[in-house]
Amino acid sequence: MPARHQGPTIGRRRLRAALRRAREAADLTQDHVARQMDWSLSKLIRIESGSVSVSTNDVKALLDLYGVRDHQQVAQMVELARAARRRAWWSGYKDRVPPAYAAYIGLEADAAVLQYFQPISFPGLLQTEEYARAVIPADGPHHVPAAEIESRVQIRLARQHAVLHGADPPQIEVILDEAALRRVTGGTRVLREQLRHVATMCARTGITVRVLPFTAGSNTVLGPFVILRFADHEDGDVVYVESALVEEIIDRPADVRSYQHVFDRLRAESLSPADSVALLRRIAEELG
Template sequence: MPARHEGPTIGRRRLRAVLRRAREAADLTQDYVARQMDWSLSKLIRIESGSVSISTNDVKALLDLYGVRDHQQVQELVELARAARRRAWWSSYKDQVPPAYAAYIGLEAEASALQYFQPISFPGLLQTEAYARAVIPADGPHHVPAAEIEGRVQIRLARQHEVLYGADPPDIEVILDEAALRRMTGGPRVLREQLQHVAKMCESTHITVRVLPFTAGSNTILGPFVILRFAEQAETDDVVYVESALVEEIVDRPADVQSYQHVFDRLRADSLPPAESLALLHRTARQLDERPA
């Protein structure tokens, strides 16, 4: 698994874990720490959940309260705080998307490996511009207002540029239900170009695509999910991004992440090998070429 540059998202996740462990080792409650720091309890909770960053001075004060005075350790955590406050390329988009999606973009940008299951469409990182525009929902629970669709498309293209074409792109493994290949999103021309685009992306050594065929039988996993994995030196746990008709959320409990990994492994076992999947992509695209005008 490639070691990717540590950015603000991983920095914040590492820092929250270290600070929480230091507080627990000192046998201090969150209420007590908040009072000693003259903070609201909610501020400390947000810091320990990683939802907000923390200043270097506050890190030093917390560590002193927790009895952590080793100079090297303190300096390392201060550097983590600086990394966590650094602006990333995606920072300007945070106010344009739902919070869970914004969190996902930050994690995706720093992940070492991404494992997708897509039951009805293609993952955003592998979408053409036309397909991205066609697949963004204009109605339903997660509908995007018409005025915002173009902005979402541009965010998706920016993600592709930053994640796929950087110096150290992540390993990407995709399982597509065959329904995604057949669903006429955007019409025959848009779908054909999308299929050809994914087939081309399969030439990359860090992208693997498998198709879960209709012949595999009933598929009870109806919603898409992405497992995001991080290099060992990042010292942060793997997470799952889940998107359904009613919910978008980041799942980070290790037991839950492991459950999703088991599901992904089962889906992989039922899927066509990469070479056969690529052949099916090409064959489906050719069938669209043969459709009457």
């Protein structure tokens, strides 16, 4: 796996796990720690869930309470706290998107490998600007108000620039249901340019696209998901799921393994990368 920098999201994930392990090793409950630190219980819960950052002074105080005296271990955890508080390019967008999506953007920025399954559309990192504008839902459970659509498009383009054109881009593997290639999102011209764009992107090192053809039979995996893998084994894989009713980050190892199993099965049923690109170009030609 390619090496990756350590961004604020990864720093926070590592810190929350390390602090929780240190508390449990000290045989202290969350209630006891909250009382000793003169905090609300909810503050400690948010710190250990990674939903908020924690100051370096608070980290030192927690480690002292937990009896952690090793200077190197303390220094490492203090550095994690610093990393978790650094401002990333996407920090300014956090108030404009749902919390789960904001968390996903942070994880995506630090991922070494991204594995997508998309049953009805193309992944955001591979979308043209016009396709991105057309595919953002204007109605339904995840609808975006008309006034915010342009902001979402700009966020998507910023993600593409940061992830695809950075110094250390991740490996990207995409499985597209053939339905995504034939759904005329935004009109014939927009879809044609989207198909050509993805075919061109496949020529880049580190980007692989496979199509799950209609001839593969019934597809029972109806919702899109993304598996995010990280360079350091300490940073467990996660899955981002977006359905009609929920957007969710899943990091339970057993559940992540289940998604990986599904992805591997879909890959085995899909066309080869070369045949997939050929199909993309053929459908684009059929659109005129």
